[in-house]
Amino acid sequence: MNFSSKLIEEAVQAFSRLPGIGKKSALRLVLFLIRQPVEVTEQYTEALLRLRKGIKECAKCHNLSDEEWCNICANPRRDTGVICVVESIKDVLAIESTDQYRGLYHVLGGIISPIEGVGPNDLHIDSLMHRVQTEDIQEVIMAISPTIEGETTIYYLSKKLKPSGVKISAIARGVSFGGELEYADELTLGRSIVARIPYQVKSED
């Protein structure tokens, strides 16, 4: 595109460096900001700078955090006896939005992937071991994607954790709620039959 303004060109380039934003979307965003009062751009850029300069990694669980400890580790009402091990902060957000888990987390920062050159030493595994040894942890839940790399990571962690005697569990796999059987992939469907659970008839009380 042929911009009549250097300022617009630079701003369009700045936007299109972000993932998923092409030149046309970038121009739309630029024209939107120009039409808004200066304060809108100022508030927007200030929020991003505050974020980028202020964000820390939680000293305990490696979640992103505003303080030394993240909101979850610092919350006295969480169950401090359970750690849910996840790959990234996105998984923490996903599990938190279910409102079904009240324990703590441990963010590995990736999974073991020889192809991408990620080994155990690149992940926050030592700090997980340290937590299991020093904190009063009863259970470690593996909430890691069921890919080959994910299963490798679960296996590696389980072997390392076994001597500590802590209970190790993995999140349940199966056909999703509301999902139709014919659209479930074969592996999931097959495993969900092998790992079937007793059906409980609800008593009428």
Next chain:
Amino acid sequence: MNFSSKLIEEAVQAFSRLPGIGKKSALRLVLFLIRQPVEVTEQYTEALLRLRKGIKECAKCHNLSDEEWCNICANPRRDTGVICVVESIKDVLAIESTDQYRGLYHVLGGIISPIEGVGPNDLHIDSLMHRVQTEDIQEVIMAISPTIEGETTIYYLSKKLKPSGVKISAIARGVSFGGELEYADELTLGRSIVARIPYQVKSED
């Protein structure tokens, strides 16, 4: 979503205020910026602030500009005898990328739309009249969308421009190049038959 960080929450909100960016895309952009060095966020926000604080309206054609006159008005190699009247700066960009037009522009800043409360006085029509009267203009091209509001605007401008004796033209309408006849809308197809042009057999030289 349940963010463990106030900073992330604010940045996600800042992104999702932009048009076409939802909460999930906003989070992806935020996590992208966190993974990049601080300089990436700084360069990005600086480009936006420079744009928003520095951008001006061209004193001549109302195009967006870095200086008092935009690059097009200030370019001595443009044909200063022709003005192309458009609705918005997006149309300037679209026509400029065709590389087929070497004249000047005049950005109206909208079109006459009684439903949206936009009257002739809300548009840059007086400055267009002033240009036609004071500059040496031979032709005014109406490059305005062929909607009801667009046609109204063209009609209004033509009536106002007529006394000045300037040549008035409108961009050609018809079936688009490469477009298949059966998919063209009836109005366009009908008009393209009525406004048919003589076919010129190319001489073999």
